[in-house]
Amino acid sequence: MPSVKIPKKSTFVDMTPFVDVAFLILTFFIMATKFKPEEVVEIKTPNSVSTRELPESDAIQVTFDSTGRVFFGVLSQKDSEKYDVIKHINETRSLNLTEAEMRNFVRTPSIGVPFSGLKQLLAVPQEDQKNFKQPGIPLDTLGGELLYWIRDAVGTFTGKKLQYLIKGDNNAKYPAFKQVLIAFKKNEIFKFQMITMLEDAPAGSELGILRNREKAASQ
Amino acid sequence: MASIDDSGGGGGHKKGPGVKKAKKLSTAVDMTPMVDLGFLLITFFIFTTTMSSPTTMQLFMPKDTKDEDLNKAKESGALTIMLGKNNVVYVYRGQLLPDASNFHTTTFKGIRDTIIQMKKDVINAHVHDAGCTKIQEEAKLGNPNVKPPILPDPNWEKACLDKDLVIVIKPDEDATYKNTIDILDEMAISAIKRYAMVDLFPAEKELIKKTEGGN
Numbered sequence: 001m002p003s004v005k006i007p008k009k010s011t012f013v014d015m016t017p018f019v020d021v022a023f024l025i026l027t028f029f030i031m032a033t034k035f036k037p038e039e040v041v042e043i044k045t046p047n048s049v050s051t052r053e054l055p056e057s058d059a060i061q062v063t064f065d066s067t068g069r070v071f072f073g074v075l076s077q078k079d080s081e082k083y084d085v086i087k088h089i090n091e092t093r094s095l096n097l098t099e100a101e102m103r104n105f106v107r108t109p110s111i112g113v114p115f116s117g118l119k120q121l122l123a124v125p126q127e128d129q130k131n132f133k134q135p136g137i138p139l140d141t142l143g144g145e146l147l148y149w150i151r152d153a154v155g156t157f158t159g160k161k162l163q164y165l166i167k168g169d170n171n172a173k174y175p176a177f178k179q180v181l182i183a184f185k186k187n188e189i190f191k192f193q194m195i196t197m198l199e200d201a202p203a204g205s206e207l208g209i210l211r212n213r214e215k216a217a218s219q
Numbered sequence: 220m221a222s223i224d225d226s227g228g229g230g231g232h233k234k235g236p237g238v239k240k241a242k243k244l245s246t247a248v249d250m251t252p253m254v255d256l257g258f259l260l261i262t263f264f265i266f267t268t269t270m271s272s273p274t275t276m277q278l279f280m281p282k283d284t285k286d287e288d289l290n291k292a293k294e295s296g297a298l299t300i301m302l303g304k305n306n307v308v309y310v311y312r313g314q315l316l317p318d319a320s321n322f323h324t325t326t327f328k329g330i331r332d333t334i335i336q337m338k339k340d341v342i343n344a345h346v347h348d349a350g351c352t353k354i355q356e357e358a359k360l361g362n363p364n365v366k367p368p369i370l371p372d373p374n375w376e377k378a379c380l381d382k383d384l385v386i387v388i389k390p391d392e393d394a395t396y397k398n399t400i401d402i403l404d405e406m407a408i409s410a411i412k413r414y415a416m417v418d419l420f421p422a423e424k425e426l427i428k429k430t431e432g433g434n
Contacts, residue, residue: 174392
């Protein structure tokens with residue numbers, strides 16, 4: 001029997017399509033990634049079925065962590081607005097902040113110190129602030145210092161529609177939340193938005209049925 | 220894993236005896252390290268990406284008015300939910316009886332059924348009146364001007380059946396923020412239109428303490 005000559009094949013595999021796919025996926029993830037702004041405290045927010053989107057600017061954000069420390073922040077696209085807020089607070093609370101310290105506030109995402117410690121915190125460059133021990137803004141049943149933060153920030157944004165965001169940790173106790181609400185209420189603010197993570201409405205519930213109807217209507 | 224170039228040697232023109240054969244180099248580049256790097260980066264981005272973006276949940280609080288009659292609810296349609304320690308939920312209908320016989324202990328899993336049952340009972344006990352016609356009209360037309368728009372309700376005739384239902388939420392000092400959000404979420408899930416978040420009465424506080432101590 002004549003032997004059949006089997007041609008010797010190369011083991012080389014063309015990797016090019018593989019590379020193409022890999023980099024396509026890579027590009028997608030780079031585009032889709034939005035880095036979280038660095039926070040002074042890590043907050044794990046609860047889930048809710050609410051679908052409202054989080055506003056990115058023109059908002060005041062009050063954050064409280066699991067130990068009840070309260071932080072205050074202003075979300076604004078314009079640095080000048082944040083500068084106006086701290087300038088206003090500097091005047092009303094007579095804090096004697098320097099120009100550089102007020103500029104530093106603009107880059108600071110959130111503040112968690114009493115007014116007495118604000119000068120010290122703002123003397124630290126923004127990158128090093130996470131090493132600065134922040135005890136939280138003092139709060140009591142009458143609103144505490146948070147009351148003044150909110151009042152002065154609202155005063156600066158007059159004529160604009162401000163949103164009031166509350167971000168709380170899963171394990172925070174209810175009294176912390178209540179005191180934050182009191183500070184807002186004392187400023188005649190009664191409409192809040194709590195930051196949560198989205199979860200689906202349970203199937204078969206009234207909301208679930210409504211959502212399905214809305215989906216069908218939009219198609 | 221570089222490829223072995225075995226195509227260059229054999230073929231080609233015969234050159235003169237003195238001419239050196241120039242080795243033909245392959246243009247194929249080994250892609251393996253590039254793939255490695257690509258997937259490494261993909262893995263990194265997958266881990267750092269937070270796909271679900273945060274959403275917000277709206278809450279309206281009432282003004283602290285002393286006018287209690289303003290917010291008086293029908294007793295038959297009131298359900299009080301109290302949030303206690305360790306994710307325990309306490310619930311009673313209408314007024315709290317002196318012997319606390321209508322005071323029940325449940326969990327976040329069980330509370331949804333309680334709310335749905337309560338809603339059913341309120342709907343069954345519903346009596347039509349003038350205010351109802353207006354609510355029905357509103358539900359029939361919907362409201363496209365608000366965000367998100369309210370769709371016209373195909374079951375608009377049933378829209379006001381639960382108008383007497385009021386849920387009162389009373390978180391205890393030991394309740395967590397998550398508990399509070401969860402119970403507000405239950406209101407959205409079961410489509411409860413009227414609910415309020417208030418403080419506990421001293422009698423209720425004591426009752427919760429007693430129940431917690433007994434367990």
